[in-house]
Amino acid sequence: MATEEEFSVQMEGSPEAGYVVVARPGVVFIEARIDTDDNATDMQQLREALQAQLSSPKNDTPIELGEDIMADPDNSVILGTLYEKYKGIIKSLKLVEYVGEKKFSIFYSLNGVNIKLQVYQLHDTELSHDATELPEAEINDMPHVRFEGQWDELVFDSDVKKDLIWMMTNIGIVLHSQITKADFPVAQIILLYGPPGTGKTSLCQGLAQKISIRLNSSYKRTKLIQIKTATLLSKYYSESAKQVDAIFTTIVRMCQEDPEQFVCVLIDEVESIAFSREQGAHHGESQDSLRATNSLLTGLDRAKSCTNVIFLCTSNMLDSLDSAFLDRCGLRIAVDPPSKHSQYAILRGRIQKLIDQGYIKSERRFPSYDEASIEWKAGVGKASKHGATLLAILELFKSGKEVTSGRSLTQLPELAILRYLRWEDCTLAVALSFMHRLVMSQHGVHVPGARYEDVDREDKFLTASMGIELQRHTKEVENATDSPQAEASTAVELRGHKRNFSGINDEKRVKR
Ligand SMILES: Nc1ncnc2c1ncn2[C@@H]1O[C@H](COP(=O)(O)OP(=O)(O)OP(=O)(O)O)[C@@H](O)[C@H]1O
Numbered sequence: 001m002a003t004e005e006e007f008s009v010q011m012e013g014s015p016e017a018g019y020v021v022v023a024r025p026g027v028v029f030i031e032a033r034i035d036t037d038d039n040a041t042d043m044q045q046l047r048e049a050l051q052a053q054l055s056s057p058k059n060d061t062p063i064e065l066g067e068d069i070m071a072d073p074d075n076s077v078i079l080g081t082l083y084e085k086y087k088g089i090i091k092s093l094k095l096v097e098y099v100g101e102k103k104f105s106i107f108y109s110l111n112g113v114n115i116k117l118q119v120y121q122l123h124d125t126e127l128s129h130d131a132t133e134l135p136e137a138e139i140n141d142m143p144h145v146r147f148e149g150q151w152d153e154l155v156f157d158s159d160v161k162k163d164l165i166w167m168m169t170n171i172g173i174v175l176h177s178q179i180t181k182a183d184f185p186v187a188q189i190i191l192l193y194g195p196p197g198t199g200k201t202s203l204c205q206g207l208a209q210k211i212s213i214r215l216n217s218s219y220k221r222t223k224l225i226q227i228k229t230a231t232l233l234s235k236y237y238s239e240s241a242k243q244v245d246a247i248f249t250t251i252v253r254m255c256q257e258d259p260e261q262f263v264c265v266l267i268d269e270v271e272s273i274a275f276s277r278e279q280g281a282h283h284g285e286s287q288d289s290l291r292a293t294n295s296l297l298t299g300l301d302r303a304k305s306c307t308n309v310i311f312l313c314t315s316n317m318l319d320s321l322d323s324a325f326l327d328r329c330g331l332r333i334a335v336d337p338p339s340k341h342s343q344y345a346i347l348r349g350r351i352q353k354l355i356d357q358g359y360i361k362s363e364r365r366f367p368s369y370d371e372a373s374i375e376w377k378a379g380v381g382k383a384s385k386h387g388a389t390l391l392a393i394l395e396l397f398k399s400g401k402e403v404t405s406g407r408s409l410t411q412l413p414e415l416a417i418l419r420y421l422r423w424e425d426c427t428l429a430v431a432l433s434f435m436h437r438l439v440m441s442q443h444g445v446h447v448p449g450a451r452y453e454d455v456d457r458e459d460k461f462l463t464a465s466m467g468i469e470l471q472r473h474t475k476e477v478e479n480a481t482d483s484p485q486a487e488a489s490t491a492v493e494l495r496g497h498k499r500n501f502s503g504i505n506d507e508k509r510v511k512r
């Protein structure tokens with residue numbers, strides 16, 4: 001439920017005169033991160049000055065979605081005189097979202113849209129001062145430095161990030177409004193489920209961070225309470241139901257004592273305290289765990305009286321969750337493993353981050369998926385074709401795993417560098433060769449020598465990668481006996497791979 005001004009189309013007129021649909025410019029959301037210990041900075045004044053400057057009709061410099069205006073001094077014109085005044089304390093100024101009529105460009109002129117500005121400062125203390133009240137939880141004041149950038153790094157095929165942020169914004173707005181909850185029952189429990197390592201926990205933490213910024217004009221403070229569910233059962237064996245009760249009592253009290261505070265409670269791996277009582281009874285589950293599930297359900301019911309709390313739960317065991325718990329989850333959202341496109345984007349993001357941090361040396365931006373696909377089609381086998389090389393590594397990586405998780409992908413570059421780097425400069429080609437070597441070793445193939453710095457050696461590894469891919473497809477064709485269509489399409493794909501494969505060998509022959 002967006003506020004009225006957030007709609008890009010509105011009705012004007014009266015029922016008698018007839019309504020006219022008036023298209024309005026879209027809305028862009030801009031987040032300004034401030035960093036100052038200086039109490040002299042008047043935040044209200046800063047916010048108003050920025051809002052006025054950004055909304056100025058003269059502001060026609062196009063800005064890219066996701067771009068940090070402060071990162072490029074050429075953009076100083078956008079801030080006019082405010083640039084010099086505030087450049088020391090505005091650490092980033094990002095256009096984070098556009099809502100409105102569909103556009104085919106990712107560039108926006110600020111004078112053509114409405115601007116929603118959110119100014120925020122990051123907390124950096126390890127734990128909130130409430131932490132002592134909840135020893136079985138980790139409590140952070142939000143937005144927190146620990147979660148900065150986490151949201152942007154997450155890549156999904158669906159619009160799950162956008163959907164979640166809007167659902168949370170709408171829930172927050174409704175909870176904050178004067179509407180009594182009896183008039184408008186709000187789903188305060190969101191369940192994210194999916195296979196391991198697909199980003200559920202990170203998504204919840206990132207969401208709490210984003211929402212603390214997005215709703216900062218409605219709620220003065222936001223807290224993230226992460227309940228350590230796994231330790232609850234083990235540490236307090238036979239007492240976990242009591243512990244769950246105590247946790248909810250404290251949460252309800254915290255919410256009631258400070259109504260201007262928004263509380264996000266993350267119950268990670270919720271199956272530990274929401275195990276199906278029915279299945280549990282059949283499988284000899286301990287009485288302790290069954291009582292913990294009861295306590296969770298009554299705790300959630302007690303928390304319904306609070307208008308400033310939301311529960312984010314994650315699980316990779318949907319089938320084992322108690323049906324009464326599932327029934328209480330207003331929103332259940334599947335988080336799926338990444339497609340090939342997203343796998344590439346996740347790995348690329350990780351590599352680019354290591355380049356930005358200086359761990360990997362590269363002068364150039366890492367190629368996008370589309371650029372890499374063009375490189376691949378043109379024929380792999382050049383040391384400079386980093387995108388195609390990464391695609392080849394991904395193919396190898398996939399062939400060894402049932403499900404390729406975001407976790408295994410994000411870990412790959414660091415693990416490879418840590419394992420194989422000796423004394424040499426970690427150039428992009430070297431880093432990619434290490435990644436290839438690590439994936440090969442996971443297949444049981446040990447590539448001798450540490451580096452593939454020269455073109456010929458890189459050719460070899462790409463050829464090997466394509467060879468493995470070819471074998472995999474050959475197997476698929478052999479196995480595709482039950483569906484003639486499947487057999488035909490796999491065979492077409494196989495021919496494509498064979499062409500690519502022989503292309504590399506031809507190229508190598510020419511070189512020789
Ligand atoms: N879709 C994704 N995009 C980018 N990074 C991802 C993605 N999925 C997972 N990761 C990365 O993998 C790591 C593990 O993710 P996370 O712990 O959130 O997964 P999870 O779904 O909660 O796993 P589990 O079910 O095992 O608890 C994090 O560092 C995260 O950044």
Ligand SMILES: [Mg+2]
Nearest residue numbers: 200201268314
């Ligand atoms: Mg998790």
